[in-house]
Amino acid sequence: MLRPLLADLAALFFPRPCLACREPLVAGEAHLCTGCRAELPYTDYHLLPPAENPLARRFWGKLPVQHTLSYLRFIRHGRTQHLLHQLKYQGQSQIGQALGQLYGAELADAGLAPEFEVIVPVPLHRRKLARRGYNQAEAFATGLATALACPSAAQALRRTEHTASQTRKGRAARWENVATVFEVAEPQAVLGHHVLLVDDVLTTGATLEACGAALLAAGARAVSIATIAC
Ligand SMILES: [Zn+2]
Numbered sequence: 001m002l003r004p005l006l007a008d009l010a011a012l013f014f015p016r017p018c019l020a021c022r023e024p025l026v027a028g029e030a031h032l033c034t035g036c037r038a039e040l041p042y043t044d045y046h047l048l049p050p051a052e053n054p055l056a057r058r059f060w061g062k063l064p065v066q067h068t069l070s071y072l073r074f075i076r077h078g079r080t081q082h083l084l085h086q087l088k089y090q091g092q093s094q095i096g097q098a099l100g101q102l103y104g105a106e107l108a109d110a111g112l113a114p115e116f117e118v119i120v121p122v123p124l125h126r127r128k129l130a131r132r133g134y135n136q137a138e139a140f141a142t143g144l145a146t147a148l149a150c151p152s153a154a155q156a157l158r159r160t161e162h163t164a165s166q167t168r169k170g171r172a173a174r175w176e177n178v179a180t181v182f183e184v185a186e187p188q189a190v191l192g193h194h195v196l197l198v199d200d201v202l203t204t205g206a207t208l209e210a211c212g213a214a215l216l217a218a219g220a221r222a223v224s225i226a227t228i229a230c
Contacts, residue, residue, distance in 0.1 A: 018031075018032055018033035018035075018036055019031050019032055019083055019086060019092065019095050019098065020032055020033075020036040020040065020079040020082055020083050021033060021035070021036055021079065021082070023035075030098070031094075031095070031098035031102075032098070032102075036079055039079070040072055040079055040080065041072055041073040041075055041078065041079070041080060042071065042073075043055070043070050043071065043072065043073055043230065045068065045069055045070060046067070046069050046106065046107055046110050046112060047110060050066075050067065050068075053068055055068040055069075055070055055202065055230055056068040058202070058204075058205040059205060059208075059209060059212075059225075062205075062209050063208075063209045063212045063213055063216075063223070064216070064222075064223070065212065065223055065224060065225055066115070066194065066222045066223065066224040067112065067115070067224035067225070067226075068224070068225050069103075069107070069224065069225065069226040069227070070202055070226070070227045070228070070229060070230035071099060071102075071103040071226075071227070071228050071229065072228060072229045072230075073229065073230065074201065074229040074230060080228075080229050083095055083099070083228075084200060084201065084228065084229060087099075087136050087139070087200065087228075088132070088136055088200065091132075091133070093133075093134040093136065093139040094139070095139070096136050096137075096138075096139025096140040096142075096143065096200070096228070097139050097140070097142050097143035097146075098143060099140060099143060099228050100139070100140040100141065100142060100143020100144040100145075100146070100147065100198075101143040101144075101146055101147045102143075102147075103143075103144065103147070103226070103228075104143060104144040104145075104146065104147025104148045105147045107144075107147075107148060107226075108147060108148055108149075112148075113148045113149065113150065115194060115224070116148060116150050116194055116195070116196040116224065117150065117151075117193035117194045117195070117221075118150065118151050118152065118153050118156070118189060118190060118193045118194075118195055118196070119141045119144055119145050119148070119150055119151070119152040119153070119195075119196045119198060120141070120152070120153050120154075120156045120157055120189075120190065120195050120196070120197050120198070120211075120215065121135060121137035121138040121140070121141040121152070121154055121157075121197075121198050121199070122137045122157065122197065122198070122199040122207055122208065122211050123135065123137075123155075123157050123158050123159050123182070124136075124137070124138075124159075125159055126159070135154075136200045137198055137199045137200050138154045140198055140199075140200060140226075140227075140228055141154065141198045142154075144196070144198060144226065148196075150196070153186055153189035153190070155185055155186060156184060156185060156186045156189045156190055156195075156215075157182050157183070157184060157185065157211055157214065157215070158182070158183060158185040159181065159182060160181045160182070160183050181210075182210050182211050182214045183214060184214050184215060184217075184218035187218045187219060190215050190218055190219065190220040191218070191219040191220070192219060192220075192221050193220055193221055194220070194221050194222040194223075194224065195215050195220045195222070195223050195224070196224050196225075196226055197211055197212055197215065197223055197224070197225050197226075198225070198226045198227065199225075199227050199228075200227060200228050200229070201227055201228065201229050201230065202225070202227040202229070202230040203230075208225050208227075212225065
């Protein structure tokens, strides 16, 4: 009784800004204002048959992907860009969790929740993690995991440096491309599971492709992809 009252009072004197447009939130709004909730550029790809999903084409012939999902369209100078900028450069990791919860609720409404057995974020490079203090993909994964009631395994994948010892590891635990190397650090977390692999943005898809291939090589049953924006 008292706690909601105090929260209301705090919101009255220190209104929290909308994470997308910075306008003060009003009672009943969390993270995003009603206007932004209505007007964000949602892709709604999860409502399309997989064959009609334009994002799925990025992986055709490269990686078998069950569902290729992205919450928002990236539009230069738009709300999505503002959200991502705050998430990545302003220390606002809660944006990732909030977006994960909102998107996860929509995916659950569409009946997709039972499909995924574990959620795995793309790992951040060690130096970037040290600088930022958190992995924005992991924040998104945490929100998705809550809304989808699905476990997440934040440490299942890791980035590795090119070293001589890499070449001695089995093909099953290793995948390389020119730019990055990923390996499955916790094979038991993905073995036999349909993995929902998540990142903040899907651009060329090369990183997600490398991670997905590593997961499949380590024994994942299937891979789906979800990003905040594309
Ligand atoms: Zn707003």
